[in-house]
Amino acid sequence: MTLPDPSAFSLDINDPEDAELIQYFISVLPERVESIVAAFTNDDFDSLKRVAHQLKGAAPGFGFPTIGAEAGKLEQQLRSTGDPSEQIETLRSQVESLVSLCNSYINPS
Amino acid sequence: MSESLIHSDSGSSPTVLLIDDSQFVHRLLDARLRDESIELRSAADGRRGVELAREDPPALILLDLDMPVMDGFEALRELKDDPRTRDIPVIVLSGLNSSQDKVAAFDLGAVDFVTKPFELTELRARVRSSLRMYALLQMLAQKAQIDGLSELYNRQYFDTSLKGECERSMRHGQALSIAMIDIDHFKSINDTYGHPAGDSVISGVAKMITKQCRSIDTACRYGGEEFAIILPETGPVQAVQLCERIRVACEQLRWSRHPSRTVTVSIGIVGIGAGEGFSATPEAWVEAADRNLYSAKQAGRNRVKGTGIDGNTIDLAQAG
Numbered sequence: 001m002t003l004p005d006p007s008a009f010s011l012d013i014n015d016p017e018d019a020e021l022i023q024y025f026i027s028v029l030p031e032r033v034e035s036i037v038a039a040f041t042n043d044d045f046d047s048l049k050r051v052a053h054q055l056k057g058a059a060p061g062f063g064f065p066t067i068g069a070e071a072g073k074l075e076q077q078l079r080s081t082g083d084p085s086e087q088i089e090t091l092r093s094q095v096e097s098l099v100s101l102c103n104s105y106i107n108p109s
Numbered sequence: 110m111s112e113s114l115i116h117s118d119s120g121s122s123p124t125v126l127l128i129d130d131s132q133f134v135h136r137l138l139d140a141r142l143r144d145e146s147i148e149l150r151s152a153a154d155g156r157r158g159v160e161l162a163r164e165d166p167p168a169l170i171l172l173d174l175d176m177p178v179m180d181g182f183e184a185l186r187e188l189k190d191d192p193r194t195r196d197i198p199v200i201v202l203s204g205l206n207s208s209q210d211k212v213a214a215f216d217l218g219a220v221d222f223v224t225k226p227f228e229l230t231e232l233r234a235r236v237r238s239s240l241r242m243y244a245l246l247q248m249l250a251q252k253a254q255i256d257g258l259s260e261l262y263n264r265q266y267f268d269t270s271l272k273g274e275c276e277r278s279m280r281h282g283q284a285l286s287i288a289m290i291d292i293d294h295f296k297s298i299n300d301t302y303g304h305p306a307g308d309s310v311i312s313g314v315a316k317m318i319t320k321q322c323r324s325i326d327t328a329c330r331y332g333g334e335e336f337a338i339i340l341p342e343t344g345p346v347q348a349v350q351l352c353e354r355i356r357v358a359c360e361q362l363r364w365s366r367h368p369s370r371t372v373t374v375s376i377g378i379v380g381i382g383a384g385e386g387f388s389a390t391p392e393a394w395v396e397a398a399d400r401n402l403y404s405a406k407q408a409g410r411n412r413v414k415g416t417g418i419d420g421n422t423i424d425l426a427q428a429g
Contacts, residue, residue: 021140028132053175057204057225058133061141068226 011063025062123168128158155179259315267329286348286380345380377402378415
């Protein structure tokens with residue numbers, strides 16, 4: 001696996017321990033993206049909130065603050081909305097930007 | 110029993126239990142706390158975490174709030190309700206920076222609150238600080254159970270411990286013995302050589318007791334010149350043998366300042382064999398042992414008198 005531009009991370013990619021964490025995060029990210037897509041597709045907003053919540057808390061620690069911030073926005077939207085199905089377009093655009101951000105790390109161009 | 114009852118646990122590193130449903134957090138803390146001298150254990154939900162904490166209480170718990178099965182608040186409540194886990198410090202980890210959650214967590218007994226994403230250096234510092242506090246509290250708790258002069262357990266610890274052992278013996282039909290030990294003519298030692306000499310006799314006899322006791326025994330200073338030993342899973346015959354060794358050790362002890370003066374002890378023992386199923390209150394056990402101590406004194410001191418709790422005398426020939 002090739003890693004994207006080192007400056008994209010808030011951790012030091014040249015430090016073995018940091019590099020290990022970055023690699024780990026990227027390796028499990030596809031699975032999370034799948035869960036996000038599946039939860040959104042199935043209107044399973046509780047699961048969506050849970051994955052977003054976990055990403056928000058963990059991503060910055062692995063060197064991915066942008067993913068953390070994007071996941072945080074999604075979580076916030078889900079928490080502030082009484083009935084998420086009424087906000088489906090807002091949620092869709094947030095899910096899409098989170099997923100494409102994650103994909104940019106999974107498949108660096 | 111070790112020479113000193115106060116041990117720092119320096120041999121093994123403290124256990125930290127991480128309760129969080131996110132694999133990410135386990136992976137991250139596992140890497141980031143690797144250089145701390147701790148052993149990190151994990152649970153993925155509150156229920157499992159509380160179970161693990163009860164089975165083998167850790168020195169610190171890192172607890173996530175938002176979890177399936179049992180959330181962090183519920184887990185915290187259960188931890189604080191259980192005497193086995195009540196005193197373990199808990200640092201709450203939360204993805205929500207909400208004052209309401211913080212207040213609720215502190216009210217439930219959390220010692221600290223860390224918001225995710227964590228600042229790792231800060232988390233490490235907080236972990237260290239909580240572990241340090243816990244070690245000091247444990248040392249204090251242990252010191253509060255120990256008699257300063259003899260370094261044996263104190264009377265209060267004896268009372269609590271005896272109650273537990275009596276109940277256990279009754280419930281499971283296990284053998285149990287207790288011994289009351291009194292230094293002979295202690296008043297005359299004090300009057301003749303002064304109180305500092307009396308103190309060194311107390312600490313010297315305590316050392317002889319400690320030396321003969323096994324790790325399962327609880328040796329205490331009962332008061333003044335009187336000591337007590339709880340001998341779990343030990344019938345009266347075996348207890349008499351052990352106490353006879355204490356009696357001989359004291360008699361043979363030579364006091365550097367007063368080599369000609371011999372210090373002896375009298376010992377009263379009462380016990381029950383395994384499966385004999387006798388029920389008696391802790392007070393009754395102590396009274397019975399005291400009666401035997403009294404007859405040992407009456408019979409000329411420097412001797413061991415033991416009976417079953419039912420009153421059958423154990424003689425040394427039989428014990429021998």
